[in-house]
Amino acid sequence: MNPIPGSVETFARLVGPEPDDIVAEMDAKAETEGFPTVGPAVGGWLRLLAGLVDARRVFEFGSGFGYSAYWFAGALPEDGEVILTEVDAEELAEARGFLERGGYADRARFEHGDAIEIVERYDGPFDCVLIDNEKDRYGEAFDAVRGKVAEDGIVLADNAVSAGSIEFEALSKLLSGVDVETTDATRGIADYLRTVRSEPAFETVLLPVGEGVAVSRRLPDHRA
Template sequence: MNIVDPAIDTYLKGLAASDDTEVLLEMEALAEERGFPIIGRLCGGLLELLACSIGARRIFEMGSGFGYSAYWFSRAIGPEGEVHLTDPDPANERQALDFLGRAKLEAPIRYHVEDALAALEATEGTFDIVYCDIDKSGYRKAWDAGRARVRVGGFYVCDNMLWSGRVTGPIDDLDTEVIDDTNKAIAADEDWRSVIVPLRDGVVAALRLR
C-alpha cells in the first residue's frame, strides 16, 4: 500500500530538491545501490524541522545505519550540540563518519557500535529528541526505554509507524503487531501529545508534556 499518492510524493520530492548536496546525493545513491532503507528526503526535512522547532542540542538515535537521519539532525543543532548514533556494524560507523565529516555540518558525532537499547542505557542524561528506527520487533521496548530519556518539551520520533498500511489489518505477523501496539501505547500516554505524519511509511512525532 502506498501511504502517499505517487504523484503527490513526486511533487513533494521536487520541492525538496533544493536540499541537494554532494554528500546527500551520495548517501541516497548508496542506499539505492545496497537496497538499504533510509528515511528519505521528505522525512529528513521533518526531522530537521522538529529539531529546529525546539532548539534541540542533544539527540539520540536508536538505529543509524550510515548516518542519513543524523545528517538531517546535524543540520539543525550546530557545533554546540551532539548527535549519538547507534549501529552494531563497524562498517556503517566508518561510512557514517566519512559522510558526516565531508558534509562539514559541525555537529559533534558520537557513534556507538552496539545494540541501540544497550547504548541508550549506558549513556547518561536526557535528550531533546530520541529517534527510533531499529528492527520493528523492538519498537515497544524502544518506546518504553526512550520515553523516560526525553526532556519535557522534547520529542520522541519513530519511523515506519504505518508499515506500508499493514497496521490497518488483518495483523498476522510479529512486526506489525509490535508496531500497532507501540502506536496505541504512544497515543494513550497522557504525558505525551502525538501525531503520525503520513509521509513515506508514517512517522510518529510525540511531544513530552510532563
C-alpha cells in the first residue's frame, strides 16, 4: 500500500503542467495494461528539475515505453540528449514511437540491454539521472553512475516509498537502524537511501508524490 495519500497525487496533477496528447495516450496505455509509470505529477517534477539544472544530458536506468524520458525531453535544448535503456526490445520500440510522434526523437538515444552495463560505455557528465530499474539493484546503479554526475546535477530514484513488493513499515524500520525480515525490493531501497544519505558528495531529499522520489544533488567541489 502506498502511504502517500492519493489526494496528494490528484491535487499535484491539478497544479502541475497539463499533459499533452502524447502523455495522455501513454497514461491511457499504462492504465489499460497496468504498466507502472511515474505518472503526470512526477513527470511534471522531472521536467521542472531538469530545467532548473539546465540539463543537457539525461541518463535513465530503465525506461519502459518512454514515459519519463518524454517528460525529460521537453526540458532539453534541441542539441540535448536523453539516453533511454530498456531490456524489453518491444517496449523500447514503443518508446521510440512515442518520442518520434512528440517531436523529441532527435534528442533521444535508445539503448537495448542492461542499464548498468550500458552506462559503463558512456562518459559523463550527466545533468540528470533517473534510477528506475530493479529495486534491489538501485545501489549498483548509483555506484555505476555517481562519478559521472555533473556538479549540481541530480540523481532521482523512483519508488523511494512504495512499489510492488516494497513494505513501507519495514522500509522505515530499516532506515531507523532496526533490522527486520522483508522483501529484496524493500531492502534494496533501504540500502540505496542509506548510501545516498551518507555520501558526502550528495545531499538528498524526498519528493512525496507518486510512489516517492528520492532527489540527490551532486554538491560542488566534491569528488563522488
